Amino acid sequence: MAHAYTPGLRVTPYAVVRKDRKLPLQGEVVAQVGDFVRRDQVVARTDLPGDVVALNLVNRLGCPPAEVPRYMLHEEGDRVQEGEPLAETQPFIKWFKSTVNAPATGVVESISSVTGQVILRKEPRPVEVLAYIDGQIVEIFDGEGVAVETRGAYIQGIFGVGGECWGPLHVAVGAPDQQLASLGQECAGKIVVVGSLITQDIIERARQLGAIGLVGGGLRDQDLRALLGYDLGVAITGDEDIGLTVIVTEGFGEIAIANKTFDILKACEGKEISISGATQIRAGVLRPEIIVPEAEGALSRAEAGDENEEGMGIGALLRVIRVPYFGRIGRVSSLPAELQVVESGARVRVLEVEFENGEKAVVPRANVEMIEE
């Protein structure tokens, strides 16, 4: 296999970030290549087909299905207003007349003489796609959307909940391993970096204050359950309606934010940033992200170079991502080629790591991730 280890998450102060912004269905693109757009600007819009209302007229009119078309006052394709008569029987005595009114405004889509069912489609629902980041339109996908590009800092988290949002960044801790007790008034309307653990208390306080998002090193699963109101089974997130977006940079439990991540965030204090908590860990991995457009010193695409995932070598910086050394950072000190038996009894490829305090340990290669330097 090409990689026996987990490629690291992307954390960089200088990147060219490109985001495809596409509609769920074909529609109209309202921006052009070269346009500079703001994060809250509409770039494409469409109308989603309206919901349908199925009406079974057999019981309502008291007739067999085959007679339903005869009693219809409208044909397929006709527009009807809510409350307007839709079908009516024609008895000899007017008293016995049955009328069915349209329960909603829309178009008659089908009338069935087999089932007696009439399907009414309601008004279409408009959908708009926003730019999400401040940047420039670099490509148009005809009828589908656009690609927005910006230069700036880019940080991928490991897990998040909540959708896309934006606002000024506020780093509320002085060190990446600090754990914040509470949030102050200054956090209102901001995306707040809260240190090594995002607790339930902090989340509650952030909601009260009207903070837009929270970023931290770790989160306890029991607090996640309290936040969502259920046990998250499969890691597909981003649509939660929880009042704010939460991004975890390292993992579950209390874990210091990686120094590099923290330094970038610190340097971007006060800037307007865009974040998304959307995470999907199955095929087509999607991780939560923090984007700081136009961060100082951002390079052009050519200068930034391509991301490369070189194999690990002696001296490479890494983080262990499973117990017993979970969260610790060190450098590769040896890469034995042969398989070794670890305590669990598994025969696996391993590496020796030297931690920052000089201590050495042997860990499976599958249990480390590289840190870009």
Add this chain to the structure above:
Amino acid sequence: MSKMDVVIATDCGSTTTKAILIERREDGYHQTFRGEAPTTVEAPFEDVTRGVLNAIQEVEELSGRQILDGESIVTPAKGSHGVDAYISTSSAGGGLQMVVSGVVKSMTGESAQRCALGAGAIVMDVLASNDGRLPHQKIARIRQLRPDMVLLAGGTDGGTVSHVVELAEYIGAADPKPRFGSGFKLPVIYGGNKDARDEVAAVLGEKTALTQTDNIRPILERENLGPARQVIHDLFLEHVMAQAPGYRKLMDWTHAPIMPTPGAVGQIMQTIARQLDINVVGVDIGGATTDMFSVFSEVFNRTVSANLGMSYSISNVLAEAGLDSILRWVPFDIEEADLRDRIKNKMIRPTTIPQLLEELQVEQAIAREALRLAFVQHRELAVGLKGVQTERTLSDVFDQNDEGESLVQMMDLDLLVGSGGVLSHAPGRAQSAAMLIDAFQPEGITRLAVDSIFMMPHLGVLSTVNEQAATEVFERDCLIYLGTCVAPKGMGSPGEACMNFSIELPSGKEEGVLRVGELHLFPLGDDEEAQIQMIPLRNWDLGNGPGQEVSSTVRGGVVGLIIDGRGRPIQIAEDRDERLAQIAAWHQTLKLYDGD
């Protein structure tokens, strides 16, 4: 194909493409070499054949046989050059995803579900006239799911027309788009009441790519799933596979149609069950999903538990099983908060492996629950037909058997086969045996095995072109036999006798009393047999009825012969200390974590 001495077979999985070489020798067919490479369906390659070529190249390097000439497969085999056939299965791109519908959820709805699952699909939803949802909710659901295809069934021949047409109208109103190929119409298979064909065609003929086939439930008493399954396979190739990157080329290369991976596994299991005249249960537990297969009395069933797995879906096992169910298998104390965080960390970093013994034990505890839950789901679907009128005599009044009873009867099970990382790559084979026994709780006499390199998909598609080769390789090279489990069914107080046993092992005779809560392990190698004479006590049943003696010949394996007196269901102590002692004793008996 006249001669078939050398076959190369690949299985294109979501992450890995696995190639195996099968060669005929003097004593028959053997699986000789294997290679694997990352699957290349996604960017930057977007061509499945790249991964296939890489995997075959690895086989070439290991075997010294030239199979490729540039980008083509050399046929036929001459000496150490070429192969006689190339065959393949595929589950890349998320496999085959379907929505099925029937009029009555527990009758034609269930038949449609069994039909799609048996063809190798993931069933995203079952729509039925009586599923409790309002029409607009059904329509919204179909639109939201974006399946690869829809199977519309319902109504026996000559039965209801209006309900079936109503379902067709919902599908039409949703106007669903296929997952792949936005310019294509969604394939819909109609396999319902033949009298409704014209009406269904009038509703769906324009909007969808409609194919009509025989009714899957022509009368209530009989299912006819074969023709619709064949249509599903054909449309899978035509509409789904052909849209995936590189598959058109791959389809040109293969000498038999590409099969969906689970469909191929089902094929080999049916072949084996038929040829050996046995009942089989097989499981493949992956990172995201768990596939379960069974063949009982020649009736094949397959289910897939889409959100039960050991990495991506591990957190869902916790959510569905509950913490206590997992903790009951863990042989030490652990804080709930700590366990929860560990499980979530595995979910977000799915490729990590347990370094510590405790971590391994926690993962294997979770695996027991994932397997148990997937098996519960399987048993619920692998049932006799519901809605069948039966004549009940006076004696039936005392018989508690309901219609729709599960076909999967543990006492009748002959062979239990496990596959997937946590079972196939457990550091100790005894651990795999223990997980299988604890999760499935086999009754009577059951042989246990693992498919160590998951060769069953390859053999399934091979069986469609050469059944003899597939069967020979299955018996010789596919399975690693773990041993046999002998477990009387019953309940009792811990420590009381439940069965007397007498076993003629190659190493000598063993006699004794099995007590409730005990496990015994006797050495019995893969190619060895033992004569057993078992006399269960009153209320305990080993297959011949309560208290009735059973004499048999059993075969061994890499673990041996396991006699299980823990009761069915397995009785685990409520008290924490007692439970820990109990689990420790079982682990010790089976030498689970001795580093062997």
